[in-house]
Amino acid sequence: xxxxxxxxxxxxxxxxxxxxxxxxxxxxxxxxxxxxxxxxxxxxxxxxxxxxxxxxxxxxxxxxxxxxxxxxxxxxxxxxxxxxxxxxxxxxxxxxxxxxxxxxxxxxxxxxxxxxxxxxxxxxxxxxxxxxxxxxxxxxxxxxxxxxxxxxxxxxxxxxxxxxxxxxxxxxxxxxxxxxxxxxxxxxxxxxxxxxxxxxxxxxxxxxxxxxxxxxxxxxx
Numbered sequence: 481x482x483x484x485x486x487x488x489x490x491x492x493x494x495x496x497x498x499x500x501x502x503x504x505x506x507x508x509x510x511x512x513x514x515x516x517x518x519x520x521x522x523x524x525x526x527x528x529x530x531x532x533x534x535x536x537x538x539x540x541x542x543x544x545x546x547x548x549x550x551x552x553x554x555x556x557x558x559x560x561x562x563x564x565x566x567x568x569x570x571x572x573x574x575x576x577x578x579x580x581x582x583x584x585x586x587x588x589x590x591x592x593x594x595x596x597x598x599x600x601x602x603x604x605x606x607x608x609x610x611x612x613x614x615x616x617x618x619x620x621x622x623x624x625x626x627x628x629x630x631x632x633x634x635x636x637x638x639x640x641x642x643x644x645x646x647x648x649x650x651x652x653x654x655x656x657x658x659x660x661x662x663x664x665x666x667x668x669x670x671x672x673x674x675x676x677x678x679x680x681x682x683x684x685x686x687x688x689x690x691x692x693x694x695x696x697x698x699x700x701x
Contacts, residue, residue, distance in 0.1 A: 500526055507531040516544040520671065520689040524647075527685035528677070536674045538662050543643050546669040547617050547690045548574075550642035556580050557617045557687065558607050558641075560600050560648075564621035567684030572691040577617075582606050600626035604633055614639035617690075620646045621683030624653030631664055643669040645686050649678035 501522055508531040510518050517539055525531055551557075556578040559565040565581035573579075582588045582603040592602040600623035607613040613633065618641045620627045627646045634640050646661050648654045658672045671686060 504531060508534045510534060513537075513539075514541055514544075516548075517541070517671075519693060520544055520686050523685040523689035524673070524682050527681045533673055533677065533682075536677070537672070538658075538674055539671045540669045543669040543671045544690055547643035547645070550615060550617050551575065551577055551691060553615075555616050555642060556612055557619055558612060560603065560620045560626040561622040561680060563680035564619050564683055567621075567680055567688075568619075569684075569688050569691070572688050572694075574691065580607070580612060597629075598623065598625045601629040604629040608633045608637050608639050611639075613637070613641060616641045617687070618644045618646070619683050619687055620644070620648050621678065621680035622648055622650075624648040624650060624657035627657040627661060628653070631660055631666065634666055634668070640666060640668060643671070645683055645690075646670060646672045647678035647683045647686070649676065651676060654678060 504522050504525050508525055510521060513521050521534055521537055524537065525533060552574045554575045554577060557568060557580065559568070559579060559581040560583070562581055562583055565579050568579050570576070570579070583599060588599050588602050588606065591605070592599045595602060604613070604626055607616070618630055620630070627648055630641070630644065644661060646658060648657055655675050658674055661668070661670050661672055662674070673682060
């Protein structure tokens, strides 16, 4: 058999990141984003490999500053799923912040069964009962029900997250939960991707970008 032609390709991590972000900025419409939000949006586009998502990103202008300040003050990151929690690069966190995800805890399944709701909804209730929701950075990458419940619990208890990165994915409730976040009267700082698209990869890309401005690596602050 003959050798197949393999084109030249970049094989240095920093070079790959630099070229990726150059292409993203060349192909994306980023004019409406403040500088700190633009930095985060570029990482979200990188995770999605789709410059077109820039047009569907909704945000409050102060979301990145608020999330960063909360992390620097030691706030926890509250995650809806193991995928979201696992993607957070701990070395980027400014205060070795706690990353909380209850999804595998046995008591969560019991609580969800008692209340007739999803485990991710029950996890939000646990965040509130444990006093973790107020002032936290919430990261919802998979479960629309978790995002809906964050809004409900925040309204019921007055425990307001410092920032919500709410980017659940799916066909049932995802678009609606994100629109509810945008329309909420709670005054939350938020970042979201409207519509069905989303997921843990985009969510943690945003979180990791908030935690560190370094675009050339995923490994350090």
